[in-house]
Amino acid sequence: MAGLEILLLIFVLVAVLAAARLVRAVSPFIVNTVVGLVVLSVAQAAFGLAIAVTPVVVAIVAIGGVPGSILVIVCSLLEVAFVL
Numbered sequence: 576m577a578g579l580e581i582l583l584l585i586f587v588l589v590a591v592l593a594a595a596r597l598v599r600a601v602s603p604f605i606v607n608t609v610v611g612l613v614v615l616s617v618a619q620a621a622f623g624l625a626i627a628v629t630p631v632v633v634a635i636v637a638i639g640g641v642p643g644s645i646l647v648i649v650c651s652l653l654e655v656a657f658v659l
Contacts, residue, residue: 607636610641611643614645624648624652625651626648635647
């Protein structure tokens with residue numbers, strides 16, 4: 576039984592390390608998304624914009640951060656895309 580427990584312990588350790596690496600890789604995108612969506616919300620509240628928050632908008636904001644949200648705002652103002 577001790578061999579099985581050691582194998583299970585090694586498996587759990589590898590899984591925890593993999594999860595930590597995944598979280599470390601994804602966290603900048605999460606921060607970009609939150610900050611970018613706050614910028615979009617402030618722009619909607621302050622200027623009365625009607626920006627459709629779709630998965631494409633969230634992806635642009637996640638990758639681009641604040642510049643990505645500014646791009647979405649400009650496209651919405653020019654009625655090119657992301658208009659409700």
